[in-house]
Amino acid sequence: MWPWDGRWRSTTRACRRRPSCPTSRKSGRSAYGPRSTTRCRPRRPGRWTACSGPPSWPYGRPRGDPRGRRPVGRPGGVRAQVPPGSTFKTVTAAALLNNGLSPDSTVDCAAVYQIPFNRPIHNYKDENHGTVTLRQAFALSCNTSFARLTIERLNGDTLVDQARAFGFGVPGESAGASTCGSMRRPENQDALAEDSFGQGTVEATPLCMALVAAAVESGEWRPARPLADEASQGELPQSVPLPSNVAEGLRSLMSAVTIDGTAAGSDLPQGVAGKTGTAEDGQGGQDHAWFIGYQGDLAFAVFVEHGGTGRGAAVPIAARFLNAL
Template structure:
């Protein structure tokens, strides 16, 4: 017989003759810690692959109670969250696509997967990708679940909602059926036009959308289905590329400014880049300066003035029994042709010709032909008080008397010169056809030749304008003080424009370079 004796942790054996083994403990043994089993040295129940497969299989069958058993510490509303997700996704059947489980550690793993939901009745398959995170807990592979397991966009406390899509408001588009460029400088005008469109019906849905609503965040739309193709697209007369070029031409300008572009053959407004504030390009009137010499020239041509007739361009001209008119910076060009006087922007020439060859009625009639004092369907044009004497007539002749005009008005004037007919402006493609006023025979031809002379060797020459551009500069004094206003109006092809810079200085130095940038960008 063998006897084992343990004394204070020391084991002794006593061997007897009997074939028995006896253990005797003497004293208290030294306590030892019981080792904690790990997955690495203790057999774990199952594998991550098996847990992932069973979890996704139950998910496919919508057996959420069974799924709970695979989740480590599932929230109390675990089943309810899945049911709400199903309801939001129209209870669409789900199919999971995945490959191999990635072992990220001895006791961690993950399975990337794609969920494909066939939205019955909508001919849509919605695919989302997520990751099933797994880890060993109490010797069992468990799913570490968060709302992101259902959808990566979901955060704790978030939910997926299905919302109805109301009938959208009509959308304004350009003549090319394109949405407007960003930072287009026509926003006030588009807002006004949008406000006049018919309002969409209320209480009517054209479809639905899925939105992720996380705590403290605005709902974010991730999927939508509309039976209607989208908002009604209402065409304006704006040209996308012309509008973009006009807006970008003003980017380097620090003073309030505007560019208005009109199609001469139709009266359609192609672009409005307005940095005058509000609707300044259409509503604020300014002295047009020498650009108004175009109107005076029209009256003179109609009265029989030949383009090559010699005229004087002295530095100053004194009106009989009246005031003295001076050229800009006292320029004296001597004797020139009428065409050259226009190109050189001789104030003295036009003042003298107006006093000697025109009267208040003839100049007023010419101004009316170009929309001055007329009522427009869009915006306003300009105003002119009938001259009450030669002083006023002379001042009006070069745009420094009572005459005032908007940038829109001066663009319409340039368009009339190009086409031979003045037209009322349009902003909407479906608006009634523009009203038209033809210029007198020979007037448009003469004005086109004179405006071409300006860009060839006049006040707009050498300023970077593209070839075939015709125009007229203007530098208008501000009677209320401040620096002069800068103008340039012109045309090129079937496009007419006005550039205005409030207190911008001279037309040559400020307005013409803007026009050059605008035209070069087209």
């Protein structure tokens, strides 16, 4: 790590200087799959480090790629907005903790949840875990639990407000554009359920989700500045403290993911807490893989475009990165 002067360092240059980074600027390819990106942030003010995969192509993919071209902006690791999948359950869990639930609250993790008079919501591979605690539902990444709890206990405004507290839709310093992600108010219960587990209208950048993990660890969401070579366009948004019960509850939930949840039994070092995510691609391609978390005062996010599952593609990258620190 190096002293932070208030601006982002070049992430590709950071990878050249750090042999532990699982990508190579020379080859422009990830050692683990297409477009892997890692962001890391210590909680302490004034210190920052970052490591990413290769810079994005102007339209997300090279010319001639049979998968087509999709505008993602550049550099992709900072500004590419894609569905965050189940990593967004961290935000939804914060809203639920803010509205009377605790990590030990009993919830249902059925294989399928039928929204009254609307569509059914399925767990990954229709897994049925029965009655569990909220902590277990988070650790096992139960879509049905979070969809049902959101429908029964929250509403569109509540979820949007909670997302905004984590930086979604908050204007950044660069040209007034959000450096995080976006979420529109759900128009109906189907959309609300989809948003609750990071699909639907929700989009996020890897940087955004690293800041979510950092907020859980520190108890306060803090904004990020743009890349060092971008001119300042205005003031940074204000920091947002999390209620103590929410921060403590989220730490308990994220610890359970690596102890006996979807990231358990991996090569992650001790003391890591996190959340896996597998996000459907809106263009019909293979799923995107996510893993966000923190170890001590270091927060991170890993995103693998079309990488498959978070457990299968993103967690191994995080493990190698953290073990090499």
